[in-house]
Amino acid sequence: MALYVHKYGGSSVADADKIVNVARRIAAVHDQGHQIVTVVSAMGGTTDELIDLARTVSNEPDPRELDFLLSTGELVSITLLSMALRSLGYDAISLSGPQAGIRTDNSYGRARISQVDPDRISRELDAGRLVIVAGFQGLTPDDDVTTLGRGGSDTTAVALAAALGADRCDIYTDVEGIYTADPRVVANASKMPEVGYEEMLELAAAGAKMHPRSIELGAAYNVPIYVASSFVDATGTLIRQVSDDRQMEDRIKVTGIAYQSNVAKVTVCGVADRPGVAAGLFEPLSEAGINVDTIVQNTSADRTTTDISFTVTTDDLPRALRVIAPLETALGMGQVISDPTLASVSVVGSGMQNTPGYASRMFRILADGGINIDMITTSEIRISCIISRDQAQEAVRLLHQGFELDKSR
Amino acid sequence: MALYVHKYGGSSVADADKIVNVARRIAAVHDQGHQIVTVVSAMGGTTDELIDLARTVSNEPDPRELDFLLSTGELVSITLLSMALRSLGYDAISLSGPQAGIRTDNSYGRARISQVDPDRISRELDAGRLVIVAGFQGLTPDDDVTTLGRGGSDTTAVALAAALGADRCDIYTDVEGIYTADPRVVANASKMPEVGYEEMLELAAAGAKMHPRSIELGAAYNVPIYVASSFVDATGTLIRQVSDDRQMEDRIKVTGIAYQSNVAKVTVCGVADRPGVAAGLFEPLSEAGINVDTIVQNTSADRTTTDISFTVTTDDLPRALRVIAPLETALGMGQVISDPTLASVSVVGSGMQNTPGYASRMFRILADGGINIDMITTSEIRISCIISRDQAQEAVRLLHQGFELDKSR
Missing domain, CATH: 3.40.1160.10 (Acetylglutamate kinase-like)
Structure with missing residues (x-):
């Protein structure tokens, strides 16, 4: 039993x-x-x-x-x-x-x-x-x-x-399980029989159908999670602890391509470049319950001011702008620019962290497709690019093909 | 405060x-x-x-x-x-x-x-x-x-x-309060500025708009209850403990006429006349959550069998009949007759228990109106008659007039 x-x-x-x-x-x-x-x-x-x-x-x-x-x-x-x-x-x-x-x-x-x-x-x-x-x-x-x-x-x-x-x-x-990419976007995306918690976490965070929090919990308590259709009687995907042996074997492998189409970017220009500025900006956003995803900071040439960019969901954008507005004086902020027309595409796979070639391969594939990259972030097992929303599905298809996920696995 | x-x-x-x-x-x-x-x-x-x-x-x-x-x-x-x-x-x-x-x-x-x-x-x-x-x-x-x-x-x-x-x-x-009779039935019914718990309890049990349980609770804990309209800004009715002085003064008084139009009667004929028969009949009804109101039992001329009649709401009638059916052998029951076309009309007033004249006056008023009485029950402060449903509203009007409730109080 x-x-x-x-x-x-x-x-x-x-x-x-x-x-x-x-x-x-x-x-x-x-x-x-x-x-x-x-x-x-x-x-x-x-x-x-x-x-x-x-x-x-x-x-x-x-x-x-x-x-x-x-x-x-x-x-x-x-x-x-x-x-x-x-x-x-x-x-x-x-x-x-x-x-x-x-x-x-x-x-x-x-x-x-x-x-x-x-x-x-x-x-x-x-x-x-x-x-x-x-x-x-x-x-x-x-x-x-x-x-x-x-x-x-x-x-x-x-x-x-x-x-x-x-x-x-x-x-x-x-849906029938977890796929190498959204099957509505990539016709020959393949269903994975199983996937590790960490990769699933990155896939979920990057837009796959499951919520990252449930995967985190599954990983923390080692609960095998099986994702399958309630309508179709087909084998789904098992999310579980992948053994060390297996990780070795599968080490350098792209698991899947994920995307999120509701990305908005906020850039705060000319922020005073002194300690505490980032905290002063992101603490109020956090208290307002706004989830900030990618954050990029560039110090300006003269080293006295800096530009900070970050992404939120398009739903959260109006609220984020309302939270930021009163901070202007305290943080010595310049212009605030926002762009609600973005998306993120991600390549997820275990072992990518030790393989710099994967990032450059991703950028090459996008460049060859005429897709401009706005921001880049990387994690242990994920590389994400913020791009224009109207190119997101094309980017997913190109990456799925470029990383040879189309082939029978 | x-x-x-x-x-x-x-x-x-x-x-x-x-x-x-x-x-x-x-x-x-x-x-x-x-x-x-x-x-x-x-x-x-x-x-x-x-x-x-x-x-x-x-x-x-x-x-x-x-x-x-x-x-x-x-x-x-x-x-x-x-x-x-x-x-x-x-x-x-x-x-x-x-x-x-x-x-x-x-x-x-x-x-x-x-x-x-x-x-x-x-x-x-x-x-x-x-x-x-x-x-x-x-x-x-x-x-x-x-x-x-x-x-x-x-x-x-x-x-x-x-x-x-x-x-x-x-x-x-x-509704705007508690009336001497349903104002939809009796055009010149008057709103009572106040009424005692006991009388209200009988009025409620006999069909007035409030539920008896809330009145019981109010009486037990001496909570003044004010009933008024949420739409119209008019004085309602206060239900409260009427002082002893006041009860003396108002002693012999009819408070109001109430009625219930969803009454059904069940008669179990030829039941063996021995101890435990009534319990054997009413315990299963109670366990089934069926509220039995009036109960009348007549012993037959030969003293070996008896007829038991009781009333339930028309909603509960089908379930009551289902509960009774299997008892036939155990109780030695004869024919079961039911009539779902009845109503009850009640005269409610404090002090009526010591004034037999009220009951006979009620029966006379109904008789003069050509209204046949099927069953009668009395409580301390209520006299109820079960009559045909299509005569109920006429009965309420006749009783309201006959007990002089039409007059300005």
Whole structure:
């Protein structure tokens, strides 16, 4: 008997038929003699509807109240799924995030899980029940409801799998697995049977369908994560610890090409070049909950001022500019320029850090394609270039081909 | 500074405009320097929509899961109301029933409040906040969400007022107060400025707009309850302990005429006349959560069998008949006859118990109106007759006139 955590996203439970379909899939796992905890998102579209509803009474809904409101979306989907299972004759029980023991900090809208107390779930599993848990939500130390932000249900699922010591965490979604590039962009992208946590983390951070936080958690607690389709019966991708042997063997290998199309760049010109300036700029952004990705700083020729550029999502751009505006005097800022028409493309692969040739090969491929590079960042296993958004898909195709991912692997 | 608990029903928060209207009313009370806790029902129609949604995945939704699903309706209305208050510049916070400390037994769908722990509410009030509480819901000792059944939000409001030692509990609704008879039936029914708990209890039990449980609670904890319109600025009705002096003075007085139009009668003929038969019949009905109102038993001429008749709501009739069917052999039952076309009309007034003349006067008025009486029950301060439904409104009018309630009071 194994213990599995399964997660179904909003598109998988979007209507009654789909909910009954998910119920049948869960029942089948139970029938094979396994224990199963199922994490569910709100029915597709619900969260947006609730945000619209909030806007009918408030232009800027209070974050605590908004989280409390949004948390109802998952309560609807878990109770319906539990009812559907009971209709099929199975003993199911739905639990809210708080009931399931998900404890978080009080950063409303983007809370982080601080602790999981799985007692209630364990008790229900021991009683032979199919446990359905609301994803995306948790409880603060003050007994208030939070939401975990984008991709939160994936994070809930992996956190529960870690806390319960589950044998595997399955993420069922509307894609069939993790590909060498977005299959909607690169027709002959190939599905990877498995991928290491670190590479997946970079792929996710660079725009692949999963949220980096869930992968981080999986890596930290060594939870094997299986990504597959909830609609098609095809083998997905297993994200797991790749053994050292294997890493040696696969060392110099590009795993995949990822991209993000919602990138905006902000350049603060003529900032006084003295200690504390970067902190003075980025601390307020962080406090406002704005995720800053790439940061580039160049000291000017005269060494008295500097230009700082950074990227945020296009969604966050207006807020980022509002946060920066009042800093002008304190930081001795010059002009602030922003460009919301960018994208990032990334080449991800283990072992690239020791192989400088990969970066130059990437730049060559883009140059040959007539694609101008705006900013560059590199990590241990990723090289990312900020480019114009209208060239992003072409860049993905060229890189997929240039790094020979098109070939049968 | 006074502390008030206000309750707004679903029709008062049915859309964004109405929610903002309620927010303004709450803000006005706060501006007068008072503390206020507001209990809110789900937006009008929401509960029915959620029940319909449940039926898309299950013909007979599990009671625990259904309660959990229904509880989301109030979470939506409280968070929206709190957001609206914050938009107006007030420090508001919404609390679910469980967060507000409402503890119940685990009778899903009709849970009874066992205890109120008002610590969290008191803390928020002390912090100067306007507290918005979800009506209709609570938490079992096992940490599961329950709903309180029909009229549950009134009960939540009065229970909170009792636990907090509030100065008054205001129930704002779509009627302007308590009348001597339903003003839709009797055009010149008059609004009562005040009424005692006991009389209100009988009026409520006999069909007036409030739920008896909230009145019982108010009487037990001596919470003055004020019933008024949330739409019209008119004086409502205060339900309170009537002093002994006043009861003397008003002793022999009919307070009002009430009616219920959804009455069904079940007659079990030829039941063996031996001890335990009534218990054998009514225990299973009670366990099934079916509320039995009037019960009449007649022993037959030969003293070996008896007929038992009782009334339930027309909604409960099919279920009542299903519960009775398997008892046939055990109880030696004969034919079961049911009639779903009945109504009850009641004359309510303090002191009637010592004045037999009231009952005969009621029967005379009905007889003169050509209205046949099917069953009769009396309580300390109420006389009820079961009659044909199509004569109910006429009966109310005749009794209102016959007991001289039409006259200016």
